[in-house]
Amino acid sequence: MARIFCIANQKGGVGKTTTCVNLAAGLATLDQRVLLVDLDPQGNATMGSGIDKRELKQSVYQVLVGLATVRQAVQRSEAGKYDVLPSNRELAGAEVELVDVDRRELRLKDALAAVEADYDYILIDCPPSLSLLTLNGLCATHGVIIPMQCEYFALEGLTDLVNTIKRVHANLNPKLAIIGLLRVMFDPRMTLQQQVSDQLAAHFGDKLFNTIIPRNVRLAEAPSYGMPGVVYDAASKGAQAYTAFGREMIERMKAA
Ligand code: ATP
Ligand code: MG
Numbered sequence: 001m002a003r004i005f006c007i008a009n010q011k012g013g014v015g016k017t018t019t020c021v022n023l024a025a026g027l028a029t030l031d032q033r034v035l036l037v038d039l040d041p042q043g044n045a046t047m048g049s050g051i052d053k054r055e056l057k058q059s060v061y062q063v064l065v066g067l068a069t070v071r072q073a074v075q076r077s078e079a080g081k082y083d084v085l086p087s088n089r090e091l092a093g094a095e096v097e098l099v100d101v102d103r104r105e106l107r108l109k110d111a112l113a114a115v116e117a118d119y120d121y122i123l124i125d126c127p128p129s130l131s132l133l134t135l136n137g138l139c140a141t142h143g144v145i146i147p148m149q150c151e152y153f154a155l156e157g158l159t160d161l162v163n164t165i166k167r168v169h170a171n172l173n174p175k176l177a178i179i180g181l182l183r184v185m186f187d188p189r190m191t192l193q194q195q196v197s198d199q200l201a202a203h204f205g206d207k208l209f210n211t212i213i214p215r216n217v218r219l220a221e222a223p224s225y226g227m228p229g230v231v232y233d234a235a236s237k238g239a240q241a242y243t244a245f246g247r248e249m250i251e252r253m254k255a256a
Helices: 016-028 043-050 058-065 089-095 105-111 132-139 152-173 190-208 217-225 237-255
Strands: 003-007 034-038 075-077 082-085 121-125 142-150 179-188 208-214
Touching: 003 016, 003 132, 016 034, 016 043, 016 082, 016 121, 016 142, 016 179, 016 217, 016 237, 034 043, 034 132, 058 089, 058 105, 058 190, 089 132, 105 132, 142 152, 152 179, 152 190, 179 190, 179 237, 190 208, 208 237, 217 237
Parallel strands: 003 121, 003 142, 034 082, 034 121, 142 179, 179 208
Antiparallel strands: 075 082
16 A cells, blocks of 8 residues: 655745655655655646646546546656656636535545555645645645755744644544655755754654755756656756655655
């Protein structure tokens, strides 16, 4: 059965999608069967996997509103060697359409049940909000991976996310746990980042992943080629860090 994780942080532009796409590709290079679920109407993880969001016949939107199964909507990322349940701006409508629907927070969980046995990992890329879409991600998941930049205000935004996770854990998904915080876009030359990183280590202990993802321009360039950074330039520091992160995830899962 697949381990299901969502990559979440309601703050925008913190590296959720980059983490999701590169972890998917990193795990695929380690021979894991991976499904990436793009739960963001921006469709960045879809595009970054080399799938054109403007040409989708079926997407996660149809799956959530009950017009398609996951198997019908899934596509292959040839570049990344993983499967993608893609998304585009149509998904923004789901938020409204699901308002009066039964089990509306559990639509994704119910849909993924049919394919859980086909994958080792299912990774869900959440939008930058604590919306019904993110709730669907949290309800479908065993654990949350939180990417964060080591900036002064990073911890402030975390409180809302952690409270939401606690609420979902108590009311909707007893399996939900925080797997870990991942330091991303890290620049060791900046003293402040080093200080915040040390604070995170003191505060979160073993909930902080050992791997640190550096700021690396190759990771930022890769999406414009429709490729995960891990594939676009496997030798780059960013790619190597995400591959190491994939290994760390597998080790953690063995230990769990
Ligand atoms: P959103 O909240 O809009 O969904 P996000 O949290 O998914 O954003 P990304 O899209 O992954 O964030 O990253 C934001 C920007 O930072 C992108 O342009 C991405 O290419 C760039 N970026 C992400 N990680 C790195 C890194 N380690 N080094 C350099 N650039 C990075
Ligand atoms: Mg994103």
